[in-house]
Every structure is written in C-alpha cells, then in structure tokens.
C-alpha cells in the first residue's frame with residue numbers, strides 16, 4: 001500500500017485554475033483576464049526600464065553568491081521600510097521597526113501569520129474582508145489562526161459598505177487581529193477614502209485591534225508611492241503597532257523573483273531585538289535565508305537616485321495605462337450598445353476591476369466568448385489592451401444585456 005494511501009486532491013486554486021482552462025482552450029480569440037500580472041498594450045510582459053538598468057549595474061558589480069543572513073539583504077530591508085513608512089517616520093528614526101526580506105508578499109504574509117500565531121498572546125482570531133484575495137482565506141488558517149470575515153463590499157452599489165465595515169469592527173472582540181489591504185483592494189479595486197481610513201483607525205484603536213496591512217500595490221495603484229502608503233502611515237502616526245507585508249511583484253514587475261518584506265513594530269529597542277531574534281529563528285527553520293537576486297535589483301532601483309527617478313516614471317506608465325484600459329473598456333461597452341452603468345470600472349483602482357458580472361455571466365463569457373476570468377467577476381484590467389478590449393467589451397455586453 002502506498003505511503004500516501006487515502007490522500008485527497010487539494011481544492012483547485014481559483015486563480016491558477018482559470019489559467020489552466022485558458023491554456024486548454026484552442027480558440028484563437030481566447031482572452032485571459034485571470035492572473036494579476038501587468039501587460040503592455042500589446043499584451044506582453046513588461047520588464048521595467050529601471051529594472052533593466054539595475055540588472056546591468058548588478059552585472060558590472062560582480063557580486064558573489066554567498067548566503068544572505070536570515071533577514072536577507074539589510075540595505076534592501078532598510079530601503080523597503082523607508083518606502084513604506086516614509087524616510088522620516090519616527091519608528092524608523094528610533095529603530096523600532098523590524099523589517100526582514102521575505103519571499104514576496106505571500107511569503108511576508110506567511111511570516112506575519114506564523115509570528116502572530118506564535119507570539120501574539122491576546123487573540124488567535126484574524127478578521128479579513130469579504131471578499132478578499134483567495135490566499136488570505138487559507139494562509140492564515142495554515143499559520144494556526146482562526147479566520148473570520150468583516151463586511152467590506154456592497155454588491156448593490158458595487159462599492160464600499162463603509163457603515164457595515166464600521167459596524168463589523170465595533171463588534172470585534174478587543175485585541176483581535178484585523179487585516180486590511182493597504183491600497184487597491186483585491187479583488188474589488190475599491191478602497192476607503194483617507195477620511196474613512198481615519199475613522200477606521202480610530203475604531204481599531206478603540207477596540208485595541210492588532211492591525212496587519214497587506215500592501216501589494218504601493219505605487220502601482222495610483223502611480224504615487226506616498227499616496228498609496230497613506231493608510232499605513234496614518235495608522236502608524238496614530239501610534240498603532242501595525243504589522244506590514246510588502247510585495248515588489250507588481251510595482252517593480254519582479255513577480256518571479258519573489259521579493260518582498262515583512263515588518264513588525266516594537267515599543268522599545270530591547271523588544272525590537274527580541275522580535276528580531278525570534279523572526280530570524282522562524283526563518284532559519286522555514287527556508288533558512290532568502291534569495292539574493294530580487295533584493296539586489298530592488299535595492300538598486302530604490303537606492304540609486306537615477307534608477308529611482310526612472311522607477312517613478314515606470315510606475316506612472318503602468319498605472320496610467322491601466323486607467324486608459326478602464327476607459328477603453330467602458331467606451332467599448334457603450335459602443336457595443338450597453339445601457340448599463342459601468343462607472344464603477346472607472347472608479348475602481350489597481351490591477352483589477354470587480355465587474356459585477358454574476359457567476360452565470362462569467363460562465364457564459366468563458367463558454368460562449370472564450371474570455372477567462374475568476375468566478376467572482378474579477379478581471380485583470382492590466383491584461384486589456386488595444387488588441388482585445390473591444391472583443392472583451394462586446395462579450396461583456398452580450399452576457400449582460
């Protein structure tokens with residue numbers, strides 16, 4: 001009998017499953033709007049010019065390939081923290097942050113999840129928004145936390161249910177853990193305004209919640225790095241001891257290099273040292289130490305003044321193209337004859353649009369029009385371009401009229 005007798009297959013991944021179905025489709029018109037990866041207008045992956053230049057620099061520096069320490073490349077972590085919190089942030093000035101390099105955003109979430117589960121003694125319950133990125137719904141459970149949901153999205157308005165969200169927070173037990181998407185909420189593309197974040201921060205303080213931010217889209221969302229970090233900085237200014245997970249997948253286009261960072265905040269330098277030793281211990285026994293290449297690229301992009309300027313341009317290029325694609329889609333829907341109000345597609349931010357298509361309509365999009373998207377009606381706007389946007393608009397009109 002097999003050592004694995006009785007094993008069941010894992011549930012299919014809701015996002016990668018869409019890619020497999022797309023690959024199996026032989027129709028030449030097929031379009032993939034599932035995975036969140038930026039494409040240029042012609043539908044091709046885009047290596048950011050700042051990254052190309054950083055790669056040339058790395059090549060010329062002839063680095064060796066020795067192990068990094070558990071927390072990764074120190075200069076990278078320092079620059080990542082400054083990027084998120086702002087160079088002058090008090091917590092950085094006082095050395096209260098522990099920022100380690102992680103295996104991108106997902107790896108940062110896993111480190112944060114495991115660390116919180118082990119050392120945060122006040123609660124084991126983490127609240128995530130409804131809906132949220134599918135990985136959140138599983139990852140934290142694997143880390144050993146109990147998962148609960150808070151109200152976020154209102155299907156009637158295809159907008160934020162701010163009252164419902166506040167009500168949910170008010171009803172949370174004191175000191176519970178809460179996850180926020182820092183910017184460009186995935187899958188809805190709907191964020192609270194800065195005024196609303198202020199109220200949310202006050203409520204979290206009232207309930208003494210432990211706040212975990214997932215920031216996967218800094219700069220990619222609006223084209224402005226500081227503005228996209230606004231919510232995180234607000235909470236930190238309010239004195240909240242947040243945890244932060246950063247990803248450089250989208251804002252540097254470094255998806256496969258797995259580069260991100262995880263930050264915890266201590267109340268004293270002594271506590272910071274203890275956090276550091278426990279985090280290093282966790283990493284040592286999980287994957288020992290992270291890979292160097294992505295950290296080197298990101299470090300040069302953030303740290304070299306010329307490359308940083310180029311990066312600021314590159315993120316503007318990406319966010320502007322996505323805005324244009326949103327407009328093209330809405331124009332296409334009108335041109336196709338749709339009478340429906342599609343303004344939400346323009347108002348949403350980031351990689352995705354939550355179209356409001358029902359499951360039945362999504363199935364029709366795929367079956368009748370060979371357009372692939374996740375069942376919740378989410379499309380990756382970054383995959384729309386001049387060659388497919390009209391086709392997609394026509395398909396969306398056909399299934400919604």
Ligand code: PLP
Nearest residue numbers: 104105106133186214216247249
């Ligand atoms: N968090 C959210 C909300 C995301 O959408 C993503 C990517 O899609 C991530 C985290 C992390 O991605 P990665 O592990 O590629 O950095």
